[in-house]
Amino acid sequence: MATGRNHRPATRSRGIPEATVARLPLYLRALTALSERSVPTVSSEELAVAAGVNSAKLRKDFSYLGSYGTRGVGYDVEYLVYQISRELGLTQDWPVVIVGIGNLGAALANYGGFASRGFRVAALIDADPEMAGKPVAGIPVQHADQLEKIISDNGVSIGVISTPAGAAQQVCERLIAAGVTSILNFAPTVLSVPDGVDVRKVDLSIELQILAFHEQRKAGEEAEAAAGRKGPDGDMPAVMPA
Amino acid sequence: MATGRNHRPATRSRGIPEATVARLPLYLRALTALSERSVPTVSSEELAVAAGVNSAKLRKDFSYLGSYGTRGVGYDVEYLVYQISRELGLTQDWPVVIVGIGNLGAALANYGGFASRGFRVAALIDADPEMAGKPVAGIPVQHADQLEKIISDNGVSIGVISTPAGAAQQVCERLIAAGVTSILNFAPTVLSVPDGVDVRKVDLSIELQILAFHEQRKAGEEAEAAAGRKGPDGDMPAVMPA
Structure with a gap:
């Protein structure tokens, strides 16, 4: 019609x-x-x-x-x-770089779940000269001096930041200047980026918070069962408005 | 009324x-x-x-x-x-244990975001005898033999599993038998648990997948702009049903 x-x-x-x-x-x-x-x-x-x-x-x-x-x-x-x-764009190959190869960066480099989802770790980058050349997850770490060249040579549009908080903003700006347009931020800080750049911040405590909610609820139910369901106790939140 | x-x-x-x-x-x-x-x-x-x-x-x-x-x-x-x-239960202190102290376990032990959210790392546990006693994030790693005693002594109800996939189910069963009722699973495997136990699985690639969607969209818009908006191109998905 x-x-x-x-x-x-x-x-x-x-x-x-x-x-x-x-x-x-x-x-x-x-x-x-x-x-x-x-x-x-x-x-x-x-x-x-x-x-x-x-x-x-x-x-x-x-x-x-x-x-x-x-x-x-x-x-x-x-x-x-x-x-x-x-729909998510995972049927193509996305080269990503990981900047900051401490425990978390190394864990991410070793994480099997990226490759199976269409993400290829194109390079590992760290500011520590002593890390340069050392293999992590089979990939030699490259020095941060090479960041711009690595992004350009590999056509990288997605960068993962796992540096300490203090280094993250500067790394973010260098990634963007070199052509990265999506940032996955594991550093415990809020990044400022220009329009057109997507940032997602990973908070590893989020799932723990959801578990804590359920633990609290279980504890409340046990306490209520023990009290013989006499009614709302002092710790229970007030009822919903109708 | x-x-x-x-x-x-x-x-x-x-x-x-x-x-x-x-x-x-x-x-x-x-x-x-x-x-x-x-x-x-x-x-x-x-x-x-x-x-x-x-x-x-x-x-x-x-x-x-x-x-x-x-x-x-x-x-x-x-x-x-x-x-x-x-509401989330974060105003109380939740002791958690981390089992499996490889790169990811060590990164989680060092993760500042837990403490600020009401989670206290009560113990680090690893199956490798050589790890026992070594400090990670200032906490000496304890051997997996001690798992049941650690859970009981610390009143732990939340366990974090960062072992390899092959060890995760057995660790999960020991945690539950010892009294843990919520599991945060970083191991790349699906865990079976009895009723009454909550499990949440962390997939570190999820945020990357969302970024890939936006990257794909940006690339599509650029291609369309370059083509002078002549209409849907071959790579564009079909229109929505009305």
């Missing part, structure tokens, strides 16, 4: 809400686990539980990918892995 | 949807950054941008905390930090 709207519809990539983009890796992680167990299809309910997402939201998210599943059968696991990988 | 519903309303802790719980640490991270810059108040729009969340969703999430902000002023930053910390 004609609706009078004849402007060009948004393409899928641009039409996907940011919150959906943030959930796609969660679906991909759950789907990859199913794929590794050779599970051929999955219902939206099962996948929602595995990904920790509401199933109605999952179906809405997948509708942005043009994926609607089959009633009574569910979604084809392998095809969804492919669809989400393509 | 009476509505005929006279059962006890859900307390806040239990009434908070899981998806809201998962966003509370994101708000807390953004609010902590504001607090460090001594910003006294923040609007829902500003905070939503900083946390990467839709502002209507943020207001809904905060309503579960009983926090509604003040029109024209916004939310009190320090009070929100306190409210969210309390």
